[in-house]
Amino acid sequence: MRARRAPRSLDARPRVSILIAARNEAATIERCLTSLLELNYPAEQLEILIGDDASTDDTAAVVSRFIADKPQFRLMLIRHRLGTAQGKSNVLAHLSRAATADYFLITDADMALPPNWVQTMLAAAPEGVGVVTGVTTADGGLFGRLQGLDWLFGLSIIRLLTDLGWPITAVGNNMLVTRAAYESIGGYEALAFSITEDLQLFDHIVSQDWGFRNLVDGQVLGVSVPQPTVQCLLHQRKRWMKGTSRLPWQLSGLFGLYGAFYMVLFWPGMLPPLYVVGLFAAKLLMQTLFLLITLRQVDRRESLHVLLFYEFYLTVMSVAVIGYTLLPVSIQWKERRYRWAEG
Template sequence: MPWEHWRLRCSNAAPSYPRVPMLVAFIFFGFFFSVCALMLWWLVRAKPVIVASSDCPRVSILVAARNEEAVIERCLASLTQLRYPTDKLEILIADDASTDNTAGVVRRFIADKPQFRLLTVRHRLGTARGKSNALAHLCRAATADYFFITDADMALPPDWIQTMLGAAPDGVGVVTGVTTCNTTLFGRLQGLDWLFGLSVIRLLTDHGLPVTAVGNNMLVTRAAYESIGGYEAMAFTVTEDLQLFSLIVAQGWGYRNLLDPRVLGVSVPQPTVRCLLQQRKRWMKGAVRLPWQLSALFGLYALFYVAVFWPGLLSLGSIAVLFSAKVLCQMVFLKITLRQAGRRESWAVLLGYELYLCLMSGAVLVYTVVPGPIQWKERRYRWAEG
């Protein structure tokens, strides 16, 4: 009897190993929602007032175009609506060996607009390739001290120039605006993706972490650009905007990421899931070069799904509570971001974004891991060279 009593006491005192995963889960979810609360707090307090520049220096707007006949006129039309003196605008479009009628569409549109000029790109400069090469030609041809870089599938707001200039005092070498998409529901969900990611990047930038610039809505000063030797001196990459930003910051230049309706560009969304996967595979190539803090933040976001749905770890009630809390935080974050960007979206679409995010994140991971080239503007690049 004494021996049996002692054995039972020891077994009761032994550690309960199933409690260890529960403790780890408690710590993880506590940390996850603490980070969510911090990001929401930063977002609510992030109300910098960007004073549009009252000066009107000469500026160069640069548009690299390859096979964009279906969308480029929309971009050019938006540039004619800029509230900026026409005689201070130089708008250069590079036809990057298009195989469609991009050049013809541009020529017809700019025929009576002397501020526009079309360049034909047929040879490489230095190490530049693809879009980087087109941009290298554009920067060489530009005559102003400010380069405004955008894509042929973008439409820019009327006060884009003055607002971006207002965020670029002496010492700031690169400024990034904000981007979204619209039209169909699929396009609006892509727009939320843009806003979500750029809002997080803006918050990190505001707190002193240089993350990246986005090449479809970007201001680069000539001085900053020339300090790194230009695109023709850069090692080739399919994420030339991130590389340009990193090199400029490494030279000691300042940087800004803006979330303001006056710098909100509206991109044409990817038309199909396949096209979207091709775009995101290229982005994933650039993601490996992002600062570890941002990678850790997005990794934490991905781990949430692993932890909350781990077999046997949580009860159904706990899963429902945690998942609902995450979705609510996400919806509130997007709602505030939309308000700061001057946009609106229904709560139903914000709720549906969670399903889109889950499905697309899984699909992008699979598509990226499966061997195959990076396809971009009807060109193919190997993963290693990109």
């Protein structure tokens, strides 16, 4: 990994390009654009590029109305492919070519970003660092808040491993990539198609010896619109599971230990009942404390009963996701279907 220099000052204001791939996001994208309009960053130093990926709803019309009197925004209609890119990676390939800044900040149309997002991400990208990942949560009712805890739990673990120097992954809804790092791998148009394009980009950038950072900080906390139903969540997680085969052994090992814990704990007759109760209580206590620490780091709060219920949610969803992943059904993403082999 390239040597890291001192972080960039929060007072620095270089020009940045914010890239948003959008397909059928008419219901959510105005929320995202409003948050970008409210950034504490000079508008003349922002270039916000929205790529409409052949939407079949009113996404383009919603965006056009919103940006009509805002010169820092620009809508691009993406209708042809660049190289090997498809879907979201194709849109980002087009937007990256059109971008004029040396820093690309990438987010999704269903995200809302905090006011100091740009300068805090930039501060984590001194010379030699090619990719920075922010932190994400979700809001809404109980189901959405549990998804938000899922985001925070997973990204906090990834941040801990990253701080140890282990390259794990980046998350494409809250990510900074330098132009130099992006161009060093030839861009998305030079990569084989992947439905986990963020992990793919991260892997290739790190392979070129660029540094990486993962942040857990309220200044870079993006809030996603939660998946509305269990079925939608399973579709999302099946796509994510496709990327687990590319994860480093450190994170795969943690997933394996997590599964083994429940197998050992609840296997009939393997452990005395008192041991089962004690181990389960210890795991629940440590998990809850970890989430409380993470919530404090990102300036969020959650009720204790939701934190405790998260254990039930996590157990049930883990089993459901594994079962759904094993089913011979296609991966659905942005109203397109992909076979497991081609993803």
